Amino acid sequence: MSIKKMFGDLDKIDILAETKTGEVVMVLVCNGFIDGSPETQKALLDKMEGYLNHTQSEEFQKEYGGWPVILRVTFGREPDERILALLSKCPAWAAGYGVKLEFEIGGKQVRIVES
Helix, strand or coil: CCHHHHHCCCCCCCEEEECCCCCEEEEEEECCCCCCCHHHHHHHHHHHHHHHHHHCCHHHHHHHCCCCEEEEEEECCCCCHHHHHHHHCCHHHHHCCCEEEEEEECCEEECCCCC
16 A cells, blocks of 8 residues: 555645644544555654644644644554554654644554553
8 A cells, every 4th residue: 555545645734623622633544554664654754743843833833822732643443563663652752842642543542652
């Protein structure tokens, strides 16, 4: 499966929504089985970085500065274990941008902890 099919356009935010509780939720949608190849890992990190950098943009800050921001990475099915291992290291990276990282697999929120 191509990177574009798995992650869509790497330069675009898939979903950005405001919650009733006053948070901004950005959803990164991963389609199909996400394999653990180096190309796939790089594409996922690049897309996440695009989301994180977007939160620092003037446009985002003007609209949402001071709002709690959540980046929710969603998978339709469980990805390769190398992807899970990679993601387990990402919450501190996201926190550096002031963003809380969440993960969903098959519509259920999951915690991914470093092994």
